[in-house]
Amino acid sequence: MSGATLLKESGPREVFCGLTSIVWLHRRMPDAFFLVVGSRTCAHLIQSAAGVMIFAEPRFGTAILEERDLAGLADAHDELNRVVKNLLARRPEIKTLFLVGSCPSEVIKIDLSRVAENLNIELKGQVTVLNYSGSGIETTFTQGEDGALKALIPLMPKSDQKKLLLVGTLANAVEDRLTSIFNRLGIDNVESFPPRQSTQLPSIGPETKVLLTQPYLTDTARELKNKGAEIIEAPFPLGVTGSTLWIQAAANSFGIEKSLVDSILNPLISRAKQALIPHVEKLSGKKLFLLPESQLEIPLARFLSNECGMEIVEIGTPYLNRDLMKAEIDLLPPDCRIVEGQHVERQLDRVRDSSPDLVVCGMGLANPLEAEGISTKWSIEMVFSPIHGIDQASDLAELFSRPLRRHDILNPKTLTSN
Amino acid sequence: MELTLWTYEGPPHIGAMRIATSMKKLHYVLHAPQGDTYADLLFTMIERRGSRPPVTYTTFQARDLGGDTAELVKGHIKEAVDRFNPEALLVGESCTAELIQDQPGSLAKGMGFDIPIVSLELPAYSKKENWGGSETFYQIVRNLLKDKSEESKKAWQEEKRRPRVNLLGPTLLGFRCRDDILEIQKLLGQYGIDVNVVAPLGASPADIIRIPDADVNVCLYPEIAESTCIWLERNLNMPFTTTVPLGVGATQDFLRELHDVLGMEIPQSVNESNNSKLTWYSNSVDSNYLTGKRVFIFGDGTHALAAARIANEELGFKVVGLGTYSREMARKVRPAAKALGLEALITNDYLEVEEAIKETSPELVLGTQMERHSAKRLGIPCAVISTPMHVQDVPARYSPQMGWEGANVIFDDWVHPLMMGLEEHLIGMFKHDFEFVDGHQSHLGHLGGKGNQNINQEVKTTVSNDSTNTSADPIWTHEGEQELSKIPFFVRGKVRRNTENYARQAGCREINEETLYDAKAHYKA
Numbered sequence: 001m002s003g004a005t006l007l008k009e010s011g012p013r014e015v016f017c018g019l020t021s022i023v024w025l026h027r028r029m030p031d032a033f034f035l036v037v038g039s040r041t042c043a044h045l046i047q048s049a050a051g052v053m054i055f056a057e058p059r060f061g062t063a064i065l066e067e068r069d070l071a072g073l074a075d076a077h078d079e080l081n082r083v084v085k086n087l088l089a090r091r092p093e094i095k096t097l098f099l100v101g102s103c104p105s106e107v108i109k110i111d112l113s114r115v116a117e118n119l120n121i122e123l124k125g126q127v128t129v130l131n132y133s134g135s136g137i138e139t140t141f142t143q144g145e146d147g148a149l150k151a152l153i154p155l156m157p158k159s160d161q162k163k164l165l166l167v168g169t170l171a172n173a174v175e176d177r178l179t180s181i182f183n184r185l186g187i188d189n190v191e192s193f194p195p196r197q198s199t200q201l202p203s204i205g206p207e208t209k210v211l212l213t214q215p216y217l218t219d220t221a222r223e224l225k226n227k228g229a230e231i232i233e234a235p236f237p238l239g240v241t242g243s244t245l246w247i248q249a250a251a252n253s254f255g256i257e258k259s260l261v262d263s264i265l266n267p268l269i270s271r272a273k274q275a276l277i278p279h280v281e282k283l284s285g286k287k288l289f290l291l292p293e294s295q296l297e298i299p300l301a302r303f304l305s306n307e308c309g310m311e312i313v314e315i316g317t318p319y320l321n322r323d324l325m326k327a328e329i330d331l332l333p334p335d336c337r338i339v340e341g342q343h344v345e346r347q348l349d350r351v352r353d354s355s356p357d358l359v360v361c362g363m364g365l366a367n368p369l370e371a372e373g374i375s376t377k378w379s380i381e382m383v384f385s386p387i388h389g390i391d392q393a394s395d396l397a398e399l400f401s402r403p404l405r406r407h408d409i410l411n412p413k414t415l416t417s418n
Numbered sequence: 419m420e421l422t423l424w425t426y427e428g429p430p431h432i433g434a435m436r437i438a439t440s441m442k443k444l445h446y447v448l449h450a451p452q453g454d455t456y457a458d459l460l461f462t463m464i465e466r467r468g469s470r471p472p473v474t475y476t477t478f479q480a481r482d483l484g485g486d487t488a489e490l491v492k493g494h495i496k497e498a499v500d501r502f503n504p505e506a507l508l509v510g511e512s513c514t515a516e517l518i519q520d521q522p523g524s525l526a527k528g529m530g531f532d533i534p535i536v537s538l539e540l541p542a543y544s545k546k547e548n549w550g551g552s553e554t555f556y557q558i559v560r561n562l563l564k565d566k567s568e569e570s571k572k573a574w575q576e577e578k579r580r581p582r583v584n585l586l587g588p589t590l591l592g593f594r595c596r597d598d599i600l601e602i603q604k605l606l607g608q609y610g611i612d613v614n615v616v617a618p619l620g621a622s623p624a625d626i627i628r629i630p631d632a633d634v635n636v637c638l639y640p641e642i643a644e645s646t647c648i649w650l651e652r653n654l655n656m657p658f659t660t661t662v663p664l665g666v667g668a669t670q671d672f673l674r675e676l677h678d679v680l681g682m683e684i685p686q687s688v689n690e691s692n693n694s695k696l697t698w699y700s701n702s703v704d705s706n707y708l709t710g711k712r713v714f715i716f717g718d719g720t721h722a723l724a725a726a727r728i729a730n731e732e733l734g735f736k737v738v739g740l741g742t743y744s745r746e747m748a749r750k751v752r753p754a755a756k757a758l759g760l761e762a763l764i765t766n767d768y769l770e771v772e773e774a775i776k777e778t779s780p781e782l783v784l785g786t787q788m789e790r791h792s793a794k795r796l797g798i799p800c801a802v803i804s805t806p807m808h809v810q811d812v813p814a815r816y817s818p819q820m821g822w823e824g825a826n827v828i829f830d831d832w833v834h835p836l837m838m839g840l841e842e843h844l845i846g847m848f849k850h851d852f853e854f855v856d857g858h859q860s861h862l863g864h865l866g867g868k869g870n871q872n873i874n875q876e877v878k879t880t881v882s883n884d885s886t887n888t889s890a891d892p893i894w895t896h897e898g899e900q901e902l903s904k905i906p907f908f909v910r911g912k913v914r915r916n917t918e919n920y921a922r923q924a925g926c927r928e929i930n931e932e933t934l935y936d937a938k939a940h941y942k943a
Contacts, residue, residue: 012494013477017453039513039542044428045456057769061423067543069419070517079419087421103451103514106480136453137480137514345501364458364470371468 003334006320011343014362015293015318016049016380018139018147019102023050024383025148025194026059028169031095032198034060034148035087036134037080037110038102049363049380059094061087065104073110080115088127096198098148101133128155128198140318142216142295142383145169149194149220152201153227156193159203163189164250165229167221168214171386172196178213178237178389181247184264185256204229211250213237213388215328216295218321235327236388238296239303240272243390245327265390272393276307279397282404284309286357289350292316292342293362293379298328300360300382305333308397312336313354316347358400375403424768426743426786426806430540430550431512432457437554437642438508439471440589440618444558445504447495449522450512452477464807465590474498476515476522483518491522492529499531506562506623507531508554510538534623536561548641548718548744551589555618556645562626566654573681574633581680582612582632586646586658587639588619591807593721595619597818598638602663605821609673609685618642630654634679638662638820640720641744663820664724665828666694666732694825699833700733711836714739714780716763716771716789717804719747721819723754725784725803728828730758738778739763741771743786768792779912782836787811799835892921898929916941 019042022034036042043062063083069076080099088094097119099112112131119129132147133139139147149167164187166178179190191202208229212221215236225231234249235242244265251261288310290297297317304310312333320340322329329338339347344365351359351374359369359376366376377400387396431448438446439461448454455475461467476494478487499507509526523537536557540550574581585602588595596619603613614632615625629635629650635658637647647658657679663672670688677684699705713735715725719742729735740755741763742748748764755762763774772792775783783793783800787808793800802811803819818824894902905913913934920937921929 011497012475013452014455014458014475015452016456017451019453020456040422040425040427040429040546041431041454041513041542043422043425044432045453047424048456048460058423061421064420064422065543066419067541070543076419083419083421103453104517107483107514107517135480136451137478137483140452345497362455362459364455364462367462367466367468368470 004329004332004336004338007337007339009339009341009343009346011341012345013318013342014291014344014364015342016141016362017045017103017136018134018141018144019046019100019136020049020141020380021134021144021148021383022046022060022100024169025145028194028196029096029198030059030196031093032059032098033087033091033094033096034098034100035084036060036062036100036102037105037112038062038065038100039104040064042102042104057091065108070108073108076108076110077115080110081119084115084119084129088123094127097127097129098151099129099131100144100148101131101135103135103137106133106135106137130155140295141293142214143218145214146217146219149217150223152194152198153204153220153223156201156227157203159205160207161189161203161205162207163191163202163209164254165202165204165208165210165224166190166192167210167212167224168217169194170213170388174386174388174392177391178247181264181268181389182250185247185251185254185261187250187254187256206230209250209253211246212324214296215299215321215324218324221324233327235302235331236296236299238299238387238393238396239307240269240276240390240393241307241331242299242303242328243388243393244269247390268390272390275394276397279394279401280308282401283397285311286404287311287313287354288400289313289354289356289359290315291344291347291351291359291361291365291379292318292339294382295319296379296382297360298325298332298338301336302328302331303393303396304400305336306331307393308400310358310400313356314339314347314350316342318342358403360400375407377403422766424788426766426768426788427547428457428460428806429513429542430545430547430553431510431538431542432460433547433550433552434508434510434538434540434554435461435471435473436547436551436589436591437558437618438473439467441558441621441623443505443622443624444472444508445498445502446471446473446508446510447476447491447498447522447526448473448510448512449476449478449491449515449520451514452479454512454514460807461590464809465812466809467590472502472504474502478515487518488520488525491520492525495522495526495529499533504533504623506534506536506558508536508538508558510540510554511542513542516542534561549746551642552645555586555642556649558618558623559626559629559646560649562623563629563650563654566627566630571630575681580610580612581634581682582614583634583636583676583680584614584629584632585616585636585638587637587641587643588616589639589642590619591805592619592639592642593718593803593805593807593811594817594819594824595639596812597816598820598824600816601818601821601823602636602638605663605669605673606676609677609682611676611680630656632656634658634676636676641718641747662720662724664721664824665728666692666696666822666825668724668727669694669821669825692822692825694822696732696825696829699829705733705833708833708836709734711735711782712738712778712780713782713784714775714778714789715803716741716743716774716783716785718742719744719751721804723747723751726754726758728825729784729832732825733829733832735782738780739774741765741774772796776911779909782832784832801832801835892918892926892929892933895928895930897931898934901931901934913938 116129116131130151132151134144182190204227206228210224210229210231232249232253234246237243237246297315301312301315305312315338360379369376461471509523526535588599635647637643637658650656659675661672661675663669673688713729715722722742726737726740737758742751743766752762768788783789784803786804790800917937920940
């Protein structure tokens, strides 16, 4: 480990719950439906976070618990059964149905796995019903994806084929790009999890080498390991360095010659570094404060400090998985302050005291900070944007340089007064 | 259990947050799990507020549930009071906290603070946002004024001062409330009536305590303020007005009612004229084309009711559908629909609303942002008249709905999506020219008239599915299709459906030009 200072904090938190990850998961797997078993709050949360009004019929919804559902659990199970059958009759295109647990369903202990099991028997394979929890009492924001992927693992067929499995939702274009780079390195068998169709699950076995694309897949990584797969240790593919080390780790694991790797990656690296220059000019020496939310905070801080010259004031992270983050923390500059957990009021006090140039934060906090004259970047944008890989490094940097550029345009520093 | 893909209203604690965030020097401790903080973005993103809502969330997690959550709640309450130093404290729960029954309100009351503590009980599994807002405002007013008696207060005439009223009901995330209260204050000023307190928007607990200094309460938004107005009338003998000044006629009625309740003589000007351009614009020759335009209305109760009256009486539209998502307002919307010869649509299911829009083939939809999306898909012009709020409903410009200027805004907002009269006349004249093919209606967004062709196809397939087990489908001849294509696109689906029904009834195997006219005569008769 580097010299990073690890602190813990508790108190009021300002983070999304795991249900929010449905917002990108349903787009990744268009043949799946996500049915939250929860309250009106859950329904309101997802529609507010996603701005879903544009959809005719979205591929997610909420079975809203009502007073009488709270009275008897047996009835609640029957009710859920009824709601699911109505939904499936209405939407015959659904191939996989995720029953997603919420805070209220967890507290009253609705057994979603039992409901799913019974439905699977009744539906005889026409639709696969799975369950996981996206509740705020157990999960934070991106952890919802971890739960959904973990639920899919038991369905993955066995295979002894040697393959590289990219795990974690990526933008389709980025996924294609990364796959083609691996192909050029001689790794032909590259698959992705989650797949683009929920029914086309990749197979898995002892010859599967897993490369995590996202840092929030703790449970998924553990389950894949239990299935015999090998998890390749690497930093995450954000920025030129992170992406290079990530690709190299896979190449090493497949025994690809270093000279071949270098010959393919070096032109990409120098081109990407060139493209970073204007952003580095803008970002260099600027102070950055990351509030906890997406779990991408540590890799982002590593990229923005090492490659863009930003000065890190504090890295907030909702939780810290030291194993998965080890390679990242090792790359951080010494004396970096990482705070696990949150006391949002005290953290905002520290933000104000340190007068940062840029704060990465959730949507609820952005405008209040902007109103205080502090530039912000929404953390939720990182999970929607194509930011992974060497070629995307300048796009990633641009996400952070744009608010600063905008600030300068709107607040010109005039040397002469009139 | 109810399957919901999208909801018009949030849970009741969101209503409570709207009240808390509208007010000043008030703080709300909300016992809620991690994740419920999403609600902040409604205020900071949709309303573009430059400050955080005054809400402390206890954000408990699963590991806290094993321990003493009551202590956790007390810790958050103490910290919030120390840090924010409010004049009054609201304490309540969201849906999950309601299940674990920590009773944070009682806990707070036992902590020995010397500020008023308002404990909120908002049943999350049976009530919704507007109810929560209404109940919260009522509890705040009741708690702060419960020891006031009606004694000593003298009427404005006796005190030889101008009459004073309170404007009750405006909140954040309420439709155009920010501008409505400016417009109403201006209007009342013109009649020599002062505004004592505006609440909840912009009021502090100290302002709430001044409510009884007014002679009359003006209930601007019944969804939020009606229960409070009733309580103030019963307990502090304060009468209140019930007319909501949306539209020219309603604004005049409102002025009459208010003068009457205040014991003021109604000025002649109220009956004779008004200061809105809506009346003249609606009378001008260009507006002739508005006559009988078919309009579908859906929204919260207050705005839907007002829209029906304005559409019907002031613009000469024909209301073909009227509904609300608010069960609390159904009691008022049902008779209004009945008076228009309609059955009110009371539902929280936007797909049911979309079906009703398709069914009635309106030329204009007045609805929420969701109906705007539905109308866009169907290729029908739409204006937004009601919450739920969208960032577009918080315009930078002054844009009230109430009073004279509100009526002006409404005229523009509703009429501009329709084609201008002259334009429609020209299109009628030149519709056979190649420039005027369907799909050139630039005001319908990227869909143009294409959306409607889809509906027609959908309708067609539904019809053929239905008819498989009855009789064979009538077939459209080339001439029949030609004639159908001359019918304006917005009613074409309905005409197709009606004609096919007629053909089946009449036993026609073929639909030609004449069948269309037969069907037309049949349905007009």
